[in-house]
Amino acid sequence: MNGMKAQWIGAGLAATLVLLSACGRQDEPQTDAVREPTPRAPTALPDAKESPTLAAIRQRGRLNCGVHEGLVGFAYTDNRGAWRGFDVDFCRATAAAIFGDPDAVRFAPLTTEQRFEAVRAGRVDVLWRNTSWTMSRDTASDLSFAGVNYYDGQGFMVRRSLNLTSAAELNGARICVQSGSTTELNVEDYFRRRGIEYRPVVVASEGEARQAYAREACDAFTADISALAAARTTLPNPQQHMILPDVISKEPLGPVVRTGDERWLAVIRWTLNALILAEELGVTRENAADLAKNSADPRVRRLLGVEGDFGPSIDLSRTWALDAITASGNYGEIFNRNLGEQSSLDLERGLNAQWSSRPGGLIYGLPVR
Incomplete structure (x- = not known):
């Protein structure tokens, strides 16, 4: 008992020091400085083996989160150098679930070519970056997908002046596409199945594809529809461009971690x-916070840590979900703020609506019980 008491006193003193040092830190540009770990009460259940990744994160004092190097709506820096976006908010929520502090995170901007190697090499703990869950990536790349946070599909953006109504009318067209991605494979499959000739303009990055399209080096730009919507907002006259109705692929996007650490x-x-x-x-x-104190709904009470040991079962505190929600909001709040009606993209929920909404989508939360 004396040892445990000393542990709690030490944790309390360390937490006070960390809290004082953290004042005024929010929204500052990310740096490589190592943070002091934010102590949390011991939470692992008896006989549970702690995740080595989680242990390293706690020792380091921050989460290393891989994100897109710059995609409006998903991951980008504002004029003060602070990271914003849909995936960024999931990074912050993850940091809050671990530390109770959404700012205990370092963002690592990664290109398409860099992203998987950064996960395998341990340079990032998790990749929250618009990445499609495919069989080859899931089974042969030392990577594990944790779920889907956005259901997307590949499409085409063209100039309205072309008067096109379908991608099937792009016979002989020059199409800008990023190399080394599922996008390049999907567009090849689409035109090959239909016997349509096209001229790929292959570039190294999505940003280069946007730039090539903007200077009219190609007739169409193909990417995930969310990325096309983001790209359109950066063009001088967005209203002069349209996204064709064709959706040529399924792109379930989700977070990625290294294989081998199930916890x-x-x-x-x-x-x-x-x-x-x-x-x-x-x-x-x-x-x-109010529902954690007053809700009588057992589902809410379990989620917010009032009942059960669900957080400790994965080496987190009982308030892990409460901390994550308080940091970034629920899924709908994150979507609306970054991609939906409160954003410049103004994307409809579509497939990313809750399963129980009308009309229903594919977003379905597994029960906490």
Whole structure:
């Protein structure tokens, strides 16, 4: 008992020092400085083996999160150098679930070519970057997907002046496409199946593809529809461009971790599910703390850590989900703020609506019980 008491006193003193040093840090540009670990009460259940990844994160004092190097709506830096976006908010929620602090995260901008090697080499703990879950990536690349946070599909953007109504009319067209991605493979499959000739303009990055399209080096730009919507906002006259109705692929985008650490995979999976389930249950950033005190709904009480040991079962505190929701909001809040009606993209929920909404989508939170 004396040892445990000393441990708690030490943790309390360390937490006070970290809190004082953290004042005024929010929204500052990310640096490589190592943070002091934010102590949390011991939470692992008896006989549970702690995730080595989670242990390293706690020792380091921050989460290393891989994101897109610059995609409006998903991951980008604002004019003060602070990271913003849909995937960025999931990074912050993950940091909050671990530390109770959404700012205990370092963002690592990664290109398409860099992203998987950064995960395998341990340079990032998790990849929250618009990455499609495919069989080859899931089974032969030392990678594990924790779930889907955005259902996308590949499409085409063209100039309205071309008067096109379908991608099938792009016979002989020059099409800008990023190399080394599923996008390049999908567009080849699409035109090959239809016996349509096209001229690929292959570039190294999505940004280069946007630039090539903008200077009219190609007639059409193909990418995930969300990326096309983001690209359109950067063009001088967005209204002069349209996204064709064709959706030529399924692109389930989700977080990626290294294979071999199942408990860390569970942390990412259940943080994602907690944010999805929070929307379904009406738990928001604003009311989460109040519901933790007053809700009689057993589903809400389990989610927010009032009942059960669900956080400790994955080496987190009982308030892990409450902390994540308070940091970034529920799934719907994250979507609307970055991609939906409150954003410049103004994307409809579509497939990314909750399964229980009308019309229903594919977003379905696994139960916490």
